Amino acid sequence: MRYIPHTRDDVAQMLGRIGVGSLEELFVEIPATVRLKRPLQLPAPLAEPELVRDLKALAARNATPENHVSFLGGGAYQHFIPAAVDQLISRSEFYTAYTPYQPEISQGTLQAIFEFQTLICQLTGMDVANASMYDGASACAEAALMAVRLTRRQRVLVSKALNPRWREVVTTYCRYLDLDVVEVGYGADGRTDLDDLAARLDGRVAAVIAGYPNYFGVVEDLAALARLAQGAGAKLVAGVNEGIALGLLKSPGELGADIVAGEGQSFGIPVSFGGPYVGFFAARMKDVRAMPGRLIGETVDRDGKRGFVLTLATREQHIRREKATSNICSNQGLCALTATVFLSLLGKQGLREMAGQNLAKAAYAREQLGRIKGVDLPFAAPGFNEFVVRTARPVKEVLAALEQQGILGGIPLGPDYPELADAFLVCVTEQHRRADIEVLAAALAGGAA
Amino acid sequence: MIVGTSGLVLNEKLLFEHSDAGRKGYSLPALDVPATELPDGLCRQEIAGFPELSEVDVVRHFTRLSTWNYGVDSGFYPLGSCTMKYNPKVNELAARLPGLADVHPATPDHLAQGALEMMFRLQEALAEISGFGAVTLQPAAGAQGELTGMLVVRAWHEARGSKRRKVLIPDTAHGTNPATAALAGFDVVPIASEGVLTLAEVEAHMTDEVAALMVTNPNTLGLFETNIAAICEVVHARGGLVYCDGANLNALLGIARPGDMGIDVMHFNLHKTFATPHGGGGPGSGPVGVSAALAPFLPGPWVIQDGDRYRFAGSSESIGRMLAFHGNFGIMLRAYAYIRSMGAAGLKHATEMAVLNANYVRARLEGGYHLPYATRSLHEVVFSDRDLPNDCHTLDVAKRLIDYGYHPPTIYFPLVVKGSIMIEPTETESQETLDEFCDAMLAIAKEAEMNPDLLHAAPVRTRVRRLDETAAARQPRLRWEGVGEKG
Numbered sequence: 001m002r003y004i005p006h007t008r009d010d011v012a013q014m015l016g017r018i019g020v021g022s023l024e025e026l027f028v029e030i031p032a033t034v035r036l037k038r039p040l041q042l043p044a045p046l047a048e049p050e051l052v053r054d055l056k057a058l059a060a061r062n063a064t065p066e067n068h069v070s071f072l073g074g075g076a077y078q079h080f081i082p083a084a085v086d087q088l089i090s091r092s093e094f095y096t097a098y099t100p101y102q103p104e105i106s107q108g109t110l111q112a113i114f115e116f117q118t119l120i121c122q123l124t125g126m127d128v129a130n131a132s133m134y135d136g137a138s139a140c141a142e143a144a145l146m147a148v149r150l151t152r153r154q155r156v157l158v159s160k161a162l163n164p165r166w167r168e169v170v171t172t173y174c175r176y177l178d179l180d181v182v183e184v185g186y187g188a189d190g191r192t193d194l195d196d197l198a199a200r201l202d203g204r205v206a207a208v209i210a211g212y213p214n215y216f217g218v219v220e221d222l223a224a225l226a227r228l229a230q231g232a233g234a235k236l237v238a239g240v241n242e243g244i245a246l247g248l249l250k251s252p253g254e255l256g257a258d259i260v261a262g263e264g265q266s267f268g269i270p271v272s273f274g275g276p277y278v279g280f281f282a283a284r285m286k287d288v289r290a291m292p293g294r295l296i297g298e299t300v301d302r303d304g305k306r307g308f309v310l311t312l313a314t315r316e317q318h319i320r321r322e323k324a325t326s327n328i329c330s331n332q333g334l335c336a337l338t339a340t341v342f343l344s345l346l347g348k349q350g351l352r353e354m355a356g357q358n359l360a361k362a363a364y365a366r367e368q369l370g371r372i373k374g375v376d377l378p379f380a381a382p383g384f385n386e387f388v389v390r391t392a393r394p395v396k397e398v399l400a401a402l403e404q405q406g407i408l409g410g411i412p413l414g415p416d417y418p419e420l421a422d423a424f425l426v427c428v429t430e431q432h433r434r435a436d437i438e439v440l441a442a443a444l445a446g447g448a449a
Numbered sequence: 450m451i452v453g454t455s456g457l458v459l460n461e462k463l464l465f466e467h468s469d470a471g472r473k474g475y476s477l478p479a480l481d482v483p484a485t486e487l488p489d490g491l492c493r494q495e496i497a498g499f500p501e502l503s504e505v506d507v508v509r510h511f512t513r514l515s516t517w518n519y520g521v522d523s524g525f526y527p528l529g530s531c532t533m534k535y536n537p538k539v540n541e542l543a544a545r546l547p548g549l550a551d552v553h554p555a556t557p558d559h560l561a562q563g564a565l566e567m568m569f570r571l572q573e574a575l576a577e578i579s580g581f582g583a584v585t586l587q588p589a590a591g592a593q594g595e596l597t598g599m600l601v602v603r604a605w606h607e608a609r610g611s612k613r614r615k616v617l618i619p620d621t622a623h624g625t626n627p628a629t630a631a632l633a634g635f636d637v638v639p640i641a642s643e644g645v646l647t648l649a650e651v652e653a654h655m656t657d658e659v660a661a662l663m664v665t666n667p668n669t670l671g672l673f674e675t676n677i678a679a680i681c682e683v684v685h686a687r688g689g690l691v692y693c694d695g696a697n698l699n700a701l702l703g704i705a706r707p708g709d710m711g712i713d714v715m716h717f718n719l720h721k722t723f724a725t726p727h728g729g730g731g732p733g734s735g736p737v738g739v740s741a742a743l744a745p746f747l748p749g750p751w752v753i754q755d756g757d758r759y760r761f762a763g764s765s766e767s768i769g770r771m772l773a774f775h776g777n778f779g780i781m782l783r784a785y786a787y788i789r790s791m792g793a794a795g796l797k798h799a800t801e802m803a804v805l806n807a808n809y810v811r812a813r814l815e816g817g818y819h820l821p822y823a824t825r826s827l828h829e830v831v832f833s834d835r836d837l838p839n840d841c842h843t844l845d846v847a848k849r850l851i852d853y854g855y856h857p858p859t860i861y862f863p864l865v866v867k868g869s870i871m872i873e874p875t876e877t878e879s880q881e882t883l884d885e886f887c888d889a890m891l892a893i894a895k896e897a898e899m900n901p902d903l904l905h906a907a908p909v910r911t912r913v914r915r916l917d918e919t920a921a922a923r924q925p926r927l928r929w930e931g932v933g934e935k936g
């Protein structure tokens with residue numbers, strides 16, 4: 001086996017040094033009663049060329065933007081990724097290291113994460129960001145739990161317009177902690193219903209969680225949500241579904257959010273059938289000790305030279321055990337590095353330009369689709385790069401007809417929103433050319449809708 | 450040969466200190482639709498302090514940072530409990546094939562058959578390797594796998610009307626175990642071990658309020674829990690379940706299966722046992738295997754085979770999702786590639802060589818360092834600093850090892866050994882590497898006697914020396930603050 005260097009002679013010599021006669025003797029502590037008495041039933045091993053063939057055969061049976069025009073979004077976005085990103089994260093000094101427990105030989109990872117924390121603070125308008133969470137959904141769940149710790153209250157209000165899969169994860173995490181998760185409705189314009197929220201707010205509510213942008217691609221009135229939540233002593237959690245939007249939208253921090261939990265997949269990470277992605281998590285400095293996850297801090301070495309270390313670890317599981325703020329240990333380090341490289345390359349201008357193109361192309365698509373007979377755009381509130389389309393014909397048939405023409409038209413909303421059974425979610429990014437949008441419009445106009 | 454030496458190391462500022470107004474490191478096509486603006490009041494100002502760099506600036510920045518790191522590809526990384534084995538390069542290619550990396554998670558099942566079939570095959574392989582009835586691939590890391598497993602335990606109890614709230618956790622356990630139990634709403638009851646758990650200790654604590662026992666097997670001392678079958682029987686007889694932290698599965702591949710020992714739930718760490726890279730702190734992947742009785746409670750959806758097609762399915766009893774999508778697919782692909790490359794015999798060989806290596810290191814260092822437990826080790830071995838003279842401690846040994854060119858072992862864990870030095874060589878290291886490492890360890894023990902200053906001053910060959918962690922925590926500086934100024 002090419003990954004294992006031992007020759008027969010090495011093994012014999014090593015066994016001799018240990019003082020045993022066989023490999024078998026090394027396992028004496030495992031009782032015979034629990035031993036496996038047959039070989040594992042696994043497919044025969046593949047040589048590298050055979051493995052590559054097997055993988056390519058699997059790859060050939062999936063739809064991608066190479067063979068389909070895709071308008072799928074809903075929490076995972078196809079954005080341009082500069083070639084330098086993968087080149088840099090493929091430096092194996094980065095990807096074959098682990099958590100920077102030994103700072104003197106981990107300064108590369110540590111400085112990069114410190115830069116990631118800074119970039120996330122700048123994007124979100126918050127004081128402090130951690131080294132990453134598993135994804136946007138689990139970051140949102142951890143934000144809910146942090147709000148519970150801060151307020152000592154037991155109820156979490158979640159906007160129905162928050163990504164439904166994120167809502168589900170929040171519910172899973174709260175499941176056995178004696179917390180209620182209560183939904184807040186959305187209004188006719190696609191934004192969280194402020195009246196419904198006001199009616200549900202009381203002294204039991206720890207957190208209000210809303211998407212920014214929300215699942216319908218709509219920009220919430222975050223300032224109003226923050227005022228309402230904070231007026232009742234609750235924390236506002238902004239769940240950023242699409243990070244690129246922060247290139248243009250006012251930052252959640254500026255609008256008064258207490259915690260920002262978001263998905264950073266759009267920052268240079270391939271959609272990769274759902275992961276690995278990177279959750280980002282930002283808060284106010286006064287609440288830092290209630291935060292989950294790893295934090296990197298600046299310090300100096302014995303000679304007074306600047307360096308970086310893991311810090312405020314007394315919040316974490318390896319020190320606090322059952323009293324820790326979270327059980328998270330390994331997070332999404334390499335994906336945080338990816339985001340850092342991506343955001344450095346795009347920079348101040350690039351992120352704004354990319355966000356602007358998303359906005360413009362989605363607006364153009366909205367306009368083109370809105371003209372088609374049988375197509376309706378139910379939500380009028382301003383949006384970013386996604387929007388809801390309602391069709392006269394059943395969604396299933398519409399999407400199937402589009403698929404026949406090589407188009408992945410969008411994500412059906414019915415399974416998550418019975419009241420939107422006749423609608424689907426369309427995402428348009430800078431990767432779509434005008435012609436791609438016109439292909440979708442033509443297909444819908446030509447009978448699909 | 451001493452591996453560690455010093456050479457030219459380049460300094461590098463923070464990204465933000467490099468930035469120059471007007472520079473950019475990207476290009477986008479010209480906008481081919483009419484430009485639009487956000488309505489008033491929604492649009493932000495330009496982001497103060499955000500970097501402005503050319504592509505060259507960025508490439509040089511991160512390349513320099515990478516040279517300040519130490520990875521498995523740099524050298525020996527015997528970080529106990531973390532299984533820092535070599536990360537095969539073809540697996541990186543696997544995760545980057547466009548037909549896999551560019552599949553959107555909301556793609557209809559019938560257009561993602563290749564992705565689904567890979568997941569199905571991996572579920573099946575992990576079930577066979579561990580002896581469990583069902584596997585979910587969803588959790589993102591070991592700790593999330595633990596949480597998934599403990600929520601499943603809780604759901605199983607609730608489905609039977611049982612409100613048990615206690616979980617027994619041995620003193621050798623990793624910090625994630627108690628933290629996870631708390632997050633799943635349980636009260637932690639610590640129990641003592643004597644190297645391994647005794648049946649008497651478990652019997653003494655196993656009441657009808659106990660929902661589960663969380664064990665790690667082999668445990669964090671690298672010792673097989675020899676009483677595991679009897680322990681599982683006692684826990685089951687009194688209505689509880691047994692959770693196994695599978696971080697140490699690299700000691701058991703093809704030798705014994707947790708599912709056959711009576712264990713009900715276990716998480717895998719694909720980033721340990723199955724050679725996926727650790728990424729500087731993730732992403733990992735923490736699938737969970739369960740006995741058939743617990744399968745309906747797993748987080749959905751999982752992949753099923755339906756004739757010659759594959760599709761996602763779920764259950765109404767599921768605890769619900771743990772992540773927005775299907776888990777860390779890119780990591781699953783690497784683990785799949787690894788399992789297909791190794792086959793059954795290869796995996797067993799890996800375990801045998803991992804155990805051989807740990808015992809070889811143990812044999813070479815015994816006498817030089819204090820060995821607290823005489824029981825035969827499996828894949829890792831724990832020493833302590835008890836016998837070191839002249840105020841030399843585990844931390845000093847670790848820092849001095851860096852000067853010799855090694856990543857230190859895990860230190861001060863497990864907590865049951867004072868000053869523990871936990872060495873896990875893994876199977877991918879040669880006898881030659883182990884000999885050089887052991888020579889360095891023994892030389893350091895000698896230095897502790899003859900010239901302890903060398904240990905106290907270490908490391909001296911790195912770009913930075915020991916860092917002031919107390920100051921970092923007392924006055925936290927968690928982001929670059931100098932908006933607008935240049936460093």
Ligand SMILES: Cc1ncc(COP(=O)(O)O)c(C=O)c1O
Pocket residue numbers: 328329330530531590591592593623625665669694696697718733735
């Ligand atoms: C014994 C043990 N359990 C659990 C974990 C947690 O795994 P992860 O870091 O993947 O969450 C670790 C590793 O860090 C470990 O060593």
